[in-house]
Amino acid sequence: MATILSFAAIFPLNTLGHYIHWHWFYISVANLTVIILMIVTFVAALLLPFPGRRRRKENQ
Amino acid sequence: MSNAEIDRQWTTRLRRRVEGKLPPEKVLPDTQPSYVASWIYVFGVATLASLGVVIFTGCVLALRGPQWWHGSQYGHFVNSLHLWSVEIFFFTMVIHLWGKFAMAAWRGGRTLTWMTGVVTFLASIATAFTGYASQSNFDSQWITTQAKDGINATGAGAYFNVLNLGQMLMWHIVLLPIAAVVLTALHVILVRIKGVVPPFEDDVKPAAQKVAVGE
Amino acid sequence: MTKKAFRPDVDAPEWKGGHTPYDIIKEGTIALLVIALLTLIFAVVFGSPDEAAITIKSWSNADPIDFATTALSELNGTSISASYGAPYNHNGASQQIGPLQLAKWVGVRIPINSAQNFVIEPLKALPNEPTLDADLKQYSSASSSTQTGWLNAYAKASADMKFVKGQVVVNTTNAGPVPVMINDLTTMARSGALDQDLLNDNGFYTTDYTKPLLFLADSQYLGNLATEQHLGGDQWGMMNETGNYPGQAWLWLYTFWYQIPPFNQSGNGDALVWAVMMVLSVLLLLVPVIPGLRSIPRKLRIYRLIWREHYRDSGGSS
Numbered sequence: 001m002a003t004i005l006s007f008a009a010i011f012p013l014n015t016l017g018h019y020i021h022w023h024w025f026y027i028s029v030a031n032l033t034v035i036i037l038m039i040v041t042f043v044a045a046l047l048l049p050f051p052g053r054r055r056r057k058e059n060q
Numbered sequence: 061m062s063n064a065e066i067d068r069q070w071t072t073r074l075r076r077r078v079e080g081k082l083p084p085e086k087v088l089p090d091t092q093p094s095y096v097a098s099w100i101y102v103f104g105v106a107t108l109a110s111l112g113v114v115i116f117t118g119c120v121l122a123l124r125g126p127q128w129w130h131g132s133q134y135g136h137f138v139n140s141l142h143l144w145s146v147e148i149f150f151f152t153m154v155i156h157l158w159g160k161f162a163m164a165a166w167r168g169g170r171t172l173t174w175m176t177g178v179v180t181f182l183a184s185i186a187t188a189f190t191g192y193a194s195q196s197n198f199d200s201q202w203i204t205t206q207a208k209d210g211i212n213a214t215g216a217g218a219y220f221n222v223l224n225l226g227q228m229l230m231w232h233i234v235l236l237p238i239a240a241v242v243l244t245a246l247h248v249i250l251v252r253i254k255g256v257v258p259p260f261e262d263d264v265k266p267a268a269q270k271v272a273v274g275e
Numbered sequence: 276m277t278k279k280a281f282r283p284d285v286d287a288p289e290w291k292g293g294h295t296p297y298d299i300i301k302e303g304t305i306a307l308l309v310i311a312l313l314t315l316i317f318a319v320v321f322g323s324p325d326e327a328a329i330t331i332k333s334w335s336n337a338d339p340i341d342f343a344t345t346a347l348s349e350l351n352g353t354s355i356s357a358s359y360g361a362p363y364n365h366n367g368a369s370q371q372i373g374p375l376q377l378a379k380w381v382g383v384r385i386p387i388n389s390a391q392n393f394v395i396e397p398l399k400a401l402p403n404e405p406t407l408d409a410d411l412k413q414y415s416s417a418s419s420s421t422q423t424g425w426l427n428a429y430a431k432a433s434a435d436m437k438f439v440k441g442q443v444v445v446n447t448t449n450a451g452p453v454p455v456m457i458n459d460l461t462t463m464a465r466s467g468a469l470d471q472d473l474l475n476d477n478g479f480y481t482t483d484y485t486k487p488l489l490f491l492a493d494s495q496y497l498g499n500l501a502t503e504q505h506l507g508g509d510q511w512g513m514m515n516e517t518g519n520y521p522g523q524a525w526l527w528l529y530t531f532w533y534q535i536p537p538f539n540q541s542g543n544g545d546a547l548v549w550a551v552m553m554v555l556s557v558l559l560l561l562v563p564v565i566p567g568l569r570s571i572p573r574k575l576r577i578y579r580l581i582w583r584e585h586y587r588d589s590g591g592s593s
Contacts, residue, residue: 006133007133007134007136007137008133008322009140009318009319009320009321009322009323010319010320010321011320011321012321012322012518013321013322013324013518013519013520014322014324014517014518014519015518015519016503016504016518016519017504017505017515017516017517017518017519017520018519019505019510024534024535025534026505026509026510026511026534027511027514028505028514028515028516028519028521028522029519030516030519030520030521030522031514031515031521031522031524031527033521034147034151034521034524035524035527037151038151038154038155041151041155042100042155042158042159044099045098045099045100045102045103045155045159046098046099046100046577046580046581047580048099050097050098050099050584052097088299088300089297089299090296090297090298090299091294091295091296091297092294092295092297093290093292093293093294093295094292094293094294094295094585094588095290095292095582095584095585096295096297097295097582097584097585098580098581098582100581102302102306105302105303105306106306106309106310108303108306109303109306109307109309109310109311110310110314112307112310113307113310113311113314117314129325130325130327136322136323136325137318137322139323139325140317140318140319140321140322140323141314141315141318142323143318143323143520144313144314144317144318144321144323145310145314147317147521148310148313148314148317150524150525152310154525159581161562161571161572162572162575162577162578162581163572163578163581163582164284164569164572164573164578166562166563166569167283167284167285167286167287167563168286168287168288168289169287170287170563171563171564174562174563175560175561175563178556178559178560179560182556185523185525185526188523188525189523192523195325196328197325197326197327197328198326198327198328198329198500198504198517199324199326199506199516199517200328201328201329201488201491201497202497202500202501202504202506202512203506203513204488205488205489205491205492205497206506206508206512206513207513209370209545210545210548210549211549212359212361212362212369212370212378212545213369213370213372213377213378213543213545213546213549214377214378214546214549215361215377215378215380215381217362217378217385218361218362218378218381218382218383218384218385219381219384221385221483221485223483223484223485223488223489224482224483224484224485225482225483225484226481226482226483227482227483229482255290257287258287258288258289258290259578259582259585259586260283260573260578260582261283261288262579262586
């Protein structure tokens with residue numbers, strides 16, 4: 001297995017980081033991406049219709 | 061032996077208490093209230109699942125000791141799994157927190173459920189921090205030498221020495237995980253006992269309400 | 276069940292409505308599989324960072340002048356660690372929160388004498404160095420005013436410090452034994468021997484890196500490398516990770532305070548930030564019992580989205 005499979009990352013993020021700097025606000029693009037994704041996921045969780053509602057109604 | 065004697069036993073009393081509060085149909089329910097119909101509800105179980113993956117990958121990382129991952133590409137890969145499971149764990153936990161806040165999920169005698177959740181969140185932050193401190197690489201050198209000032213300023217640095225790798229590793233892989241798992245278990249048990257919080261009763265006059273359980 | 280006024284942010288109505296089938300085991304299994312798969316994808320695609328640790332050897336070889344300057348600051352007591360205060364020594368004012376001098380009250384629990392621990396003791400450990408031994412004896416037996424005179428003379432001349440052919444060169448004649456001590460410590464550091472010597476407190480085995488980390492943290496070198504990687508305290512560094520990896524983004528609020536006054540200008544900044552975070556953590560913990568705070572969700576009305584099917588079915592109320 002050791003010789004067949006490489007466990008190295010496909011897109012390693014080891015290059016010098018990208019940062020957004022605005023007055024005292026200073027954030028890495030990576031962290032900002034995570035935070036934006038969290039907000040997007042939260043909003044999506046609120047808005048997207050939850051499946052299985054029809055079946056629920058029949059069972060009520 | 062009389063029944064009265066059996067009734068007085070600690071074991072009997074504990075068992076009855078548990079049975080009363082947490083019958084099997086509450087531990088492993090097969091139905092849920094019909095208002096539970098939103099994607100926001102999946103973030104609790106997602107946090108729990110992430111915690112499972114965090115612990116599993118951490119255990120694999122532990123198998124060959126704290127330095128293994130620096131020199132082995134398999135070790136490094138397991139470290140990557142551990143890192144990303146932690147990122148997902150916090151990601152899902154914070155969304156779970158936002159969601160439960162939006163629902164005011166402490167209502168109806170669920171204050172302790174909220175509180176165990178908050179303490180678990182704080183314990184998880186401490187656990188992650190000690191993990192960063194135990195990496196034994198440049199990142200941990202910098203993080204610990206910076207963090208020492210904050211912790212020293214509280215007086216805790218005298219006993220919780222972030223520059224002591226052995227101490228940080230022990231907290232990361234023994235003490236704090238035990239705390240996090242126990243707190244999580246308490247939190248989940250409380251959720252099972254109390255159930256998920258019902259919706260706000262909009263348009264209903266407050267005084268006419270029957271109150272379930274107060275604080 | 277009791278009859279009393281209904282407090283909408285504290286009490287919840289008992290659910291009298293319907294129930295739907297719910298397979299908790301299936302849900303848990305699916306969640307576990309999805310999270311495991313996501314973890315696997317991220318790990319395979321992005322990997323994880325592992326910037327190698329620096330050593331005192333690598334530091335003193337990369338920047339011998341910074342090392343020698345730091346060594347001088349350990350010897351003359353001007354380094355961060357030498358003038359830290361509790362828990363390391365009594366040489367500085369510890370941070371305080373108003374009248375609460377928490378660090379000072381706990382006291383010196385991890386004693387560090389920078390001159391002795393980082394310079395004199397390691398030099399004493401070097402074998403077969405008769406000149407150095409004589410110089411160390413001369414230094415130790417001198418009065419503190421004589422020592423100060425030597426150190427000041429060396430410090431003054433060290434503005435023009437050079438590193439030539441493996442030697443620290445400082446143009447001074449009245450610094451007594453100090454030039455030899457600093458030069459020999461630099462040589463020792465460059466060989467890697469100082470890394471080992473700072474770890475030998477517990478004999479053969481060790482897991483405690485307090486001394487070498489404090490020494491490294493006194494340098495310009497570590498801070499410069501960290502700043503290059505955007506890890507500096509004024510760069511929200513605690514949140515950040517080396518390279519382009521996400522870091523401890525959940526520390527955003529803790530890190531945030533360090534960027535604004537009064538925290539970023541106060542000598543008590545760390546203590547103040549911790550105090551603020553403790554208060555905020557307790558507030559978060561106590562949200563359910565704090566009037567006003569616990570009403571926010573009801574007023575935000577995000578819950579109308581979460582339970583929109585319920586409200587639709589019940590025509591606005593349940």
